[in-house]
Amino acid sequence: MTEAVRIEELCFSHVASGLPTLDQVTLSIPPGEALALIGPSGAGKTTLLTLLDGRLRAWRGRVSVLGDALDPDRAPPRARRADTGFIFQDFALVERASVLRNVLNGRLGRIRPLRALLGRPSKDDLAVARSALADCGIVDLAERRVDSLSGGQRQRVAIARCLSQEPRLILADEPVSNLDPARAAEILSLLTEAARQRGATTVFSSHQPDLARRFARRIVGMRNGRIVFDIPTAELTEDATARVYDDANATVQPRLKAVP
Amino acid sequence: MESRGWGGFATGGLVAGAVLWSLATTDVELSRLFSAGPRIGDFLARMFPPDPSVMTEIIKGSAETLRIAILGTLGAVLLSGPLGVFASETMAPPVVYRPVRTALALIRAIPLILVAMLMVGAVGLGPLPGIIAVAIHATGMLAKFYAEAIDGVARGPIAALESAGAGPLARLRYAIWPQMAPVIARDTIFRFELNLRESLILGIVGAGGIAFYIQSYVRSFQYEKAASVTLAVIAMVLAIEAFNVALRRRFS
Numbered sequence: 001m002t003e004a005v006r007i008e009e010l011c012f013s014h015v016a017s018g019l020p021t022l023d024q025v026t027l028s029i030p031p032g033e034a035l036a037l038i039g040p041s042g043a044g045k046t047t048l049l050t051l052l053d054g055r056l057r058a059w060r061g062r063v064s065v066l067g068d069a070l071d072p073d074r075a076p077p078r079a080r081r082a083d084t085g086f087i088f089q090d091f092a093l094v095e096r097a098s099v100l101r102n103v104l105n106g107r108l109g110r111i112r113p114l115r116a117l118l119g120r121p122s123k124d125d126l127a128v129a130r131s132a133l134a135d136c137g138i139v140d141l142a143e144r145r146v147d148s149l150s151g152g153q154r155q156r157v158a159i160a161r162c163l164s165q166e167p168r169l170i171l172a173d174e175p176v177s178n179l180d181p182a183r184a185a186e187i188l189s190l191l192t193e194a195a196r197q198r199g200a201t202t203v204f205s206s207h208q209p210d211l212a213r214r215f216a217r218r219i220v221g222m223r224n225g226r227i228v229f230d231i232p233t234a235e236l237t238e239d240a241t242a243r244v245y246d247d248a249n250a251t252v253q254p255r256l257k258a259v260p
Numbered sequence: 261m262e263s264r265g266w267g268g269f270a271t272g273g274l275v276a277g278a279v280l281w282s283l284a285t286t287d288v289e290l291s292r293l294f295s296a297g298p299r300i301g302d303f304l305a306r307m308f309p310p311d312p313s314v315m316t317e318i319i320k321g322s323a324e325t326l327r328i329a330i331l332g333t334l335g336a337v338l339l340s341g342p343l344g345v346f347a348s349e350t351m352a353p354p355v356v357y358r359p360v361r362t363a364l365a366l367i368r369a370i371p372l373i374l375v376a377m378l379m380v381g382a383v384g385l386g387p388l389p390g391i392i393a394v395a396i397h398a399t400g401m402l403a404k405f406y407a408e409a410i411d412g413v414a415r416g417p418i419a420a421l422e423s424a425g426a427g428p429l430a431r432l433r434y435a436i437w438p439q440m441a442p443v444i445a446r447d448t449i450f451r452f453e454l455n456l457r458e459s460l461i462l463g464i465v466g467a468g469g470i471a472f473y474i475q476s477y478v479r480s481f482q483y484e485k486a487a488s489v490t491l492a493v494i495a496m497v498l499a500i501e502a503f504n505v506a507l508r509r510r511f512s
Contacts, residue, residue: 053423054423055419055422055423075422078425078427079425080425081422081423081424081425082424082425084423085423085424086420086423086424088416088419088420090416091416092416092417092419092420093416093417093420094417094434094435094438094439095414095439096438096439096442097434097438101434105420105421105424105426105434105435106424107424108421108424108425108426108427108430108434109424109425109426110425113427113429113430116426116427116430116433117429117430117433158420161420161424165424165425
């Protein structure tokens with residue numbers, strides 16, 4: 001079986017946008033893996049995940065996702081974008097729409113464009129959306145508007161939207177850093193369990209090594225756009241964590257995050 | 261401190277000069293002010309009691325003003341849709357949105373009554389020049405509001421739908437439109453209220469509507485009839501305000 005993600009000598013630098021650079025990143029991820037990216041702010045975690053999602057271009061190197069080469073000059077085809085689910089730190093939900101509508105939005109890459117614009121959702125789409133709501137424990141919130149929900153509930157909606165894409169690869173960019181510690185563990189457990197049941201590969205980034213240790217089988221440490229270590233979770237030592245974080249704080253200010 | 265003192269002195273001198281110049285060059289006969297009281301009294305007395313026999317004219321005039329406001333707003337909405345897109349930073353490049361914004365600012369700078377006079381000259385008397393004038397005048401503001409509504413949309417949900425594989429039209433329909441719609445609705449209602457208020461006076465320059473009757477009754481010294489029409493205008497403005505308060509509550 002081919003790898004879910006294969007990255008060779010990936011470089012990215014775009015000074016004007018202020019995005020962190022990536023420097024000679026090489027990484028391969030087998031299907032079904034649960035991998036955590038850890039590292040300080042500015043290490044390039046978000047850049048790497050956005051790039052794998054096909055929304056960041058003009059990079060150099062070779063990248064293939066789910067067996068197909070990624071083109072650094074154009075967006076991936078719709079079906080491929082639907083295969084790759086993305087979970088955002090700030091949830092990225094349509095605030096004034098219902099929970100169900102937001103989850104159905106995850107189906108938009110799977111249905112014909114004209115049907116997406118005109119028709120009501122099909123029975124199949126509704127069934128997929130409802131099972132995603134059930135997996136995230138929010139069936140009873142289906143008709144609520146997103147702007148009436150708490151942070152933890154919002155991230156559940158965002159995960160349900162991602163699951164309704166029926167993704168084979170789930171990329172989660174700091175999915176729990178806007179949540180309190182109890183909610184954070186709950187959400188990561190939900191996400192990794194749903195991915196495991198579906199046989200999907202999961203890559204999530206976190207600036208909390210203890211959460212990475214609990215929910216990932218493999219941990220990749222990044223700093224200044226480079227991979228510092230790539231080890232099974234059991235081998236993560238204080239020393240390895242220190243290599244990513246220590247005196248990185250001297251050059252990169254730790255980001256303070258508000259807990260909603 | 262020294263320069264600030266001089267600045268204050270200069271400003272005071274400028275204001276005093278402006279007032280003195282206005283007084284000296286305008287024919288202000290204070291004696292006329294003293295005889296104004298009885299004359300206003302006489303004028304108001306002649307307006308009383310308002311003549312209810314002009315009900316037909318009031319209904320006809322109000323309906324025409326309402327039609328001018330409705331069709332003028334419709335025209336402004338149709339013009340502001342594409343112009344709002346061209347004036348937005350997120351949908352158009354600087355070479356497009358900069359000149360469009362300048363053009364909209366110029367349109368906003370021209371008073372409605374002036375646009376209406378131009379249109380009466382161009383297409384003749386009646387409600388048509390009024391409708392065109394309202395449409396043009398309102399577009400200056402509405403297109404700017406629409407552009408701001410587009411630029412105010414949160415980027416996150418658009419990126420999320422792009423990531424899910426949604427096409428550009430699906431992103432517009434499900435991520436951009438739901439965020440824009442309430443803002444657009446609120447702005448359009450607000451502009452409709454302004455259009456209705458402003459179009460009440462269009463009849464004075466022959467661009468249709470209820471003010472035509474006020475003007476013709478005052479000119480022919482039928483003050484009781486003018487009073488009835490004026491009361492109708494006041495009632496209309498109050499009704500619009502109540503209606504809009506209710507609508508705005510719906511869209512907040």
